Amino acid sequence: MLTINSNRLNSRLQAFAAIGETAKGGVNRQALTDGDRSARLMLAELAWARGFRVFQDPMANLFVWRNGLDEALPPLLIGSHLDSQPAGGRFDGALGTLSAFEVLESLEDAGTATERAVAVVSWTNEEGCRFSPGCMGSTAFSEGVIPGTWQEKLATDGAGFAEELALTLASLPEAVMLPLGFPVHAYLEVHIEQGPSLEAAGIPIGVVKGIQGTRWLDVTVTGQTAHAGTTGLAWRRDPLHALTAALSSLYGTVMPEDPDARFTIGRIMAEPGSVNAIPEVVRCTVDMRHPDPGRLDEIEELARLRIGREAERQGCSVQISRSFDMPPCAFSERLQQVIADAAAACKVESVSMLSGAFHDALFVNRVAPAGMIFVPCRDGLSHNEAEHVEPSDVITGCEVLAQATVSLLGSRI
């Protein structure tokens, strides 16, 4: 058994939570911002202090490398992400990245030589909230290329993707550049569940069998701005009226009729945004989730139909585009067994479960066997500043990761 240092891990989590800390005790460290760059630098400095090598790739994915005896062997990759939601918690991403780094340090503390290298990865822009889509770093890694369409992308705050990526890469000039995508032995990621089931069941470890599908839409409804006081119903072409009517009927149908469906409007904007003017344009995002990709098609079709119909009714036009399409994935059964065995070796109960949230592991799973270890979070709350994981659950998750890492290092997959 590899012994991890509990105090070191819990104090590291606190130190990283101070980067981008919000007044309510959460974190705002969105992808490719100064806060994100500071977190990457902190991880790199911790790595150099332990004598590990630090690499980045053209997507600013960051790798902390502990050499193996045989450098020809593909590394075992462990990690998660350091970017956050705008009003995010202290654990979403940081938990997995710092647990992985703790495993690396524990291997070093124990003086354990490993045949293959073990590398901690922090993927760029998992969240997808500042620049869409999510999981940009792991997507590009798995495809071996940065999609050309990303270069022109603008952040929610107006910043350009290409510029912010260049600044991020330049902020760690000592990190040696690796090509995008390289052979990987296997990938393990610890993450908070971000939902209520583990806490409700009183089970400390979830062995993730797969991830449900996600699809995002960008919706623009265009009408005509006009005076709020003088424009009677017959003269209005109100895009907000159209959109809210459509959304209200979708809220009343999609989730009530299908308990496995998720339907969320997380961002909505009216322009010009004046109290006494009918909006000219209304934009919103749609986040749809379902374990069955066929159902995602149906929900998207329903959304397009209803928004189109209400827009027509209000004399408005509509544009709808997909900004993200992530089919569900099933993780390697072998890795699920390794994780379940690791939990048993740590003498903790585990349960097999599907992830409602998407993760970088979904993309890595396309190029190497991937597995995920979930730990409970308080009240199932995540993407919320109040997100909380009990220190004892942090440690259990890291111990299971350590055990699974050691067992993967000693075996063929």
Ligand code: GLV
């Ligand atoms: C990940 O952040 C997700 O939205 O599932």
Ligand code: MN
């Ligand atoms: Mn996450």
Ligand code: MN
């Ligand atoms: Mn998240």
